[in-house]
Amino acid sequence: MDALTLLAAKATALWAGTQDFLFESVVQPLVFRLGLTAWLEPAFDATEVFMVGALEVAVLAVVLGLLERWRPVEVWADRRAVRVDVLYTLLVRLGVLPLAIFFLLLPLVDGFNGWLRLHGLIPPTLEDAFPALFAHPLASFLAYLVLVDFVQYWLHRAQHRFEFWWALHALHHSQREMTFWTDDRNHLLDMVLVDLALALTAVLVGVAPGQFVAIVALTRAVESLAHVNARVSFGRLGEWLVVSPRFHRVHHAIGLGHEGRTRGHNFAVLFPVWDHLFGTANTVRDFPATGIRDQLHGRDYGEGFWRQQWLGLKRLAGRA
Amino acid sequence: MKILGKTILLGLLLAAAGARANFAPGEKVIVLNSGEGSVSIVDPVARVEEKRIPVGKEPHHLMVTPDGKELIVANAASNDLVFLDPKTGEILRRVPGISDPYQIGYSPDRKWFVSASNRLDRVDIYHADGFRLAARLATGRVPSHIAFSADSRLAFVTLQESNEFIAIDLATQKVLWSMPTGRQPAGIWMTPDDRHLLVGITGESHLEIYDWRARKLVKRILTGTGAHNFVARGDGRHVFLSNRMANTISLVDQQTLEVKETFSVPGGPDCMFITADGRQLWTTTRWIRKLTVVDLETKKVLYQIPVGRSPHGLYFQSHAPLQ
Numbered sequence: 300m301d302a303l304t305l306l307a308a309k310a311t312a313l314w315a316g317t318q319d320f321l322f323e324s325v326v327q328p329l330v331f332r333l334g335l336t337a338w339l340e341p342a343f344d345a346t347e348v349f350m351v352g353a354l355e356v357a358v359l360a361v362v363l364g365l366l367e368r369w370r371p372v373e374v375w376a377d378r379r380a381v382r383v384d385v386l387y388t389l390l391v392r393l394g395v396l397p398l399a400i401f402f403l404l405l406p407l408v409d410g411f412n413g414w415l416r417l418h419g420l421i422p423p424t425l426e427d428a429f430p431a432l433f434a435h436p437l438a439s440f441l442a443y444l445v446l447v448d449f450v451q452y453w454l455h456r457a458q459h460r461f462e463f464w465w466a467l468h469a470l471h472h473s474q475r476e477m478t479f480w481t482d483d484r485n486h487l488l489d490m491v492l493v494d495l496a497l498a499l500t501a502v503l504v505g506v507a508p509g510q511f512v513a514i515v516a517l518t519r520a521v522e523s524l525a526h527v528n529a530r531v532s533f534g535r536l537g538e539w540l541v542v543s544p545r546f547h548r549v550h551h552a553i554g555l556g557h558e559g560r561t562r563g564h565n566f567a568v569l570f571p572v573w574d575h576l577f578g579t580a581n582t583v584r585d586f587p588a589t590g591i592r593d594q595l596h597g598r599d600y601g602e603g604f605w606r607q608q609w610l611g612l613k614r615l616a617g618r619a
Numbered sequence: 620m621k622i623l624g625k626t627i628l629l630g631l632l633l634a635a636a637g638a639r640a641n642f643a644p645g646e647k648v649i650v651l652n653s654g655e656g657s658v659s660i661v662d663p664v665a666r667v668e669e670k671r672i673p674v675g676k677e678p679h680h681l682m683v684t685p686d687g688k689e690l691i692v693a694n695a696a697s698n699d700l701v702f703l704d705p706k707t708g709e710i711l712r713r714v715p716g717i718s719d720p721y722q723i724g725y726s727p728d729r730k731w732f733v734s735a736s737n738r739l740d741r742v743d744i745y746h747a748d749g750f751r752l753a754a755r756l757a758t759g760r761v762p763s764h765i766a767f768s769a770d771s772r773l774a775f776v777t778l779q780e781s782n783e784f785i786a787i788d789l790a791t792q793k794v795l796w797s798m799p800t801g802r803q804p805a806g807i808w809m810t811p812d813d814r815h816l817l818v819g820i821t822g823e824s825h826l827e828i829y830d831w832r833a834r835k836l837v838k839r840i841l842t843g844t845g846a847h848n849f850v851a852r853g854d855g856r857h858v859f860l861s862n863r864m865a866n867t868i869s870l871v872d873q874q875t876l877e878v879k880e881t882f883s884v885p886g887g888p889d890c891m892f893i894t895a896d897g898r899q900l901w902t903t904t905r906w907i908r909k910l911t912v913v914d915l916e917t918k919k920v921l922y923q924i925p926v927g928r929s930p931h932g933l934y935f936q937s938h939a940p941l942q
Contacts, residue, residue: 311908312925319886319906327864336803336822336845337761337779339863343906343929344654413739416718417755421698424676427715436656436673507676507696509654509928 314350322346344508345394351516352392359523363479370530372548372586375476383604384480391483391490392519400494408498424505443506444514445570450500451518452566452573454493459562464492466614470607473600475590477551479527482519486611521569526551530586538582539575542567545586552587553595640894641937648935649708650903650910651678651692652927658692659926660708661910663935668926672710674701679737680722680890681932685729690934693720695738700750706936714750718743722764728771731789735762735776742776744792754792759783764806764848768831769813775831777804777818784818786831798834800827808849808858810873811942817871819846819860826860826869828876840878842869850891853939859900861888868900868913882918884911890932893939903930 322343330342375381390396415422425442426432432439458468467489474481501511524531525547532538532545542565550556550565557563564581567573574580594600601607613619640663647669648661658674661667675694683690683705690705700714700723721737725747732747742762744753759781766775773795777784784804785797802822809816815837816829826846828838843862850859852870857879860869868888869881886904888911893900899921900913909923910930 308925315908322906323887331822331844331864334802334822336864339821339845340653340905340929409739413736413741413757416736416739416741417757421716421718424697426675426697433675433713434673505676505696505698507656509656510676 318343318347318350321350344512345398348397348512349394351512352394355516355520356388356392359479359520363523363527363529366527366529366531367478372528372530373476373588378476380474380476380602381478381480383602383607384474384478384484386604387483387485388480391485396487396490397494400491403491404495404498407495408502411499412502422503422505426505440510440513443504443510444517446504447497447500447506447514448518448567448569449573450497451568452577454496455566455568456561456579458489458493459557459566463615464489465557465562467492467611469591469614470600470611472551472557472589472591473594473607474551475588475594477526477528477548477589479523481526482522484607487608488611488615518569532584539571542569542571545584546571546582548586548589549581549583551589553590553592555581555583555587556589557591640899641896642894642935643706643937646706646936647708648901648910648933649681649690649703649705650926650930651681651932652929653677653679653931654929655927656694656697657927658703658708659910659930661924661926666912666922666924668924671927672708674703674710675699675713679931681934682723682725683934685725691723692932693717693723693734695719695721695736705934717745717750718755721762724765724767724774726767726771726774726789727769730771731774733765733774733776733787733789735765737761737763737779742774742787744774744787744789756787756792756794758785758794759797763804766807766809766816768809773831775807775809775816777807779803779805779821782822784816796834798829798831801825801839806846806848806860811855812873815873815876817849817858817860817873819848821845821847821863824862824865826871826878838876840871840876842871842878843867843881848890850893851940851942853893853895853897853941855940855942859891859893861891861902863887863889863905868902880918882913884913884920886911886923889930892933892935894935895937895939897939901933901935903933905929905931 326342326346458464467486470486471484525542527544533543546565561579564579565574601610610619642663648663650659656676657671659671660669662669676696678692678694681692690703692701700717702711719736719739720734722735724733732745734743740758742756742758746753759778761779763777763779774787783797783799786795788795801820804818805821806819816831818827824844826840826842830837843865845862845864847863848861858871866885867881868884870879872879886907888902889905891902900915902911904911910926911923912921914921
């Protein structure tokens with residue numbers, strides 16, 4: 300066994316040992332007490348999701364934190380507005396909100412899937428269409444990654460295009476002190492709608508739960524980077540390949556990001572190619588100020604978590 | 620000193636030989652890594668994972684075909700069955716269009732192939748010949764394990780979240796009756812005399828024994844928290860039961876309906892297999908991503924072999940009788 304293989308084996312053992320410890324000493328007894336032992340395996344997976352989230356937040360906080368100090372686009376004397384975004388990030392990445400949404404949506408999604416089966420329909424998977432993918436998990440993962448990203452692009456277009464959805468999604472855009480923490484600043488209903496659409500996509504194209512977690516983890520890392528308050532672009536070629544902080548900042552720009560016929564630009568989450576293909580790319584070489592135009596005229600989107608959620612509902616009802 | 624050293628070495632070798640089970644030359648242990656969609660091919664002599672082959676999404680359970688020639692892997696999220704060489708684990712063929720197969724089983728007369736769809740609350744009954752769907756039944760919540768009556772008339776399926784098990788008439792493909800159980804029934808096992816059904820109560824710490832003809836609970840026996848799954852010792856009398864949360868395995872006498880002993884196996888023991896010579900118990904220990912081998916004479920863990928993520932079903936050809 301060479302040194303690299305040995306190191307990988309040790310790292311895997313350490314990771315697996317930590318997951319086992321957390322699960323057997325904390326999660327499993329809790330699941331048992333709650334009478335939910337039919338959910339042992341999902342709880343075991345959720346333990347790993349928590350670990351991935353905790354590790355991801357720690358790494359991003361250090362790396363992207365340094366990046367923001369090194370090449371900041373904006374410097375604020377008072378960073379109070381950033382605090383609520385940290386809360387959103389922890390609630391989402393450590394699995395609190397995703398877990399709640401999972402339990403909310405699961406009966407709906409599985410019910411739909413089960414209903415399809417009763418009517419003799421088994422949704423085909425990508426592997427059914429391309430059997431070569433069966434033997435190549437990495438190729439399969441990349442294929443699903445591209446497919447899910449394509450769906451996310453159109454979901455994002457819908458978030459900006461439909462008034463009811465924008466009423467909710469505007470919360471995400473209302474951050475005028477955008478940092479890498481901003482990615483998870485979203486209205487709870489907005490999260491539910493997006494997650495429902497993604498879960499139905501997973502049912503219809505056959506994304507396995509394990510793959511789904513990996514896709515989400517990778518997507519989140521890129522999304523965090525995309526929101527970073529730093530002058531970073533990926534160069535002529537790189538800007539075409541992966542969404543950069545510069546590319547995504549334009550999406551958040553006052554007067555550019557969410558106006559006009561398509562209600563904005565640069566909707567892509569991972570791969571900017573969708574914006575180039577569907578005419579929504581804006582490649583201006585700039586790092587504009589972020590926010591929503593009506594904030595300049597005094598519209599309030601709230602500072603604290605509950606206020607922001609409440610105002611989102613009021614906008615949805617046309618009363619704010 | 621040299622002689623002493625040699626004596627110790629010989630003693631150690633003999634001790635190891637005592638614990639060693641007999642596997643056929645070239646035979647492999649096949650393990651399903653449900654969390655990463657692969658099969659681990661393990662060399663039982665060298666005690667190492669030789670390779671990992673992608674097999675499909677969420678492979679949980681596997682069983683050998685009645686003729687013993689192929690090993691069927693049920694890929695729940697791929698909606699297919701993959702057939703392996705039972706000796707080497709090599710992929711032979713794939714049968715698509717099997718909806719969410721979790722637990723699978725053939726009726727004793729080999730006419731029916733039953734698949735429990737754990738996620739979607741369905742039980743599917745196929746004509747075993749060609750896997751043609753005969754009926755898809757909407758059931759209670761989380762259908763789990765399957766057992767059959769000896770005459771192949773009835774299939775019994777536990778419903779984990781509905782806290783019951785159901786009896787399905789295979790000829791008419793109708794649910795005949797259901798029986799309430801303790802919390803989260805999982806493993807269900809027919810005794811060799813065809814009289815009793817043993818049910819592992821995973822949400823509690825015991826085994827429930829039913830006289831299924833009288834539809835009556837006969838007995839509850841404490842085994843360990845998370846009583847889950849069964850495998851025959853192969854002597855026609857005893858059956859092992861894994862207690863997932865207690866990290867133990869119990870040996871149950873099917874004649875006296877008593878627990879004879881319970882021993883410790885850390886890491887969340889789940890599916891089990893016994894070697895043909897009855898000397899070793901191999902079990903997947905899901906929470907630690909390992910295969911654990913227990914010496915059945917001393918009841919001690921002999922060794923653990925790292926495999927993939929969330930290992931579930933396992934198989935090897937030189938196994939003890941499955942009843």
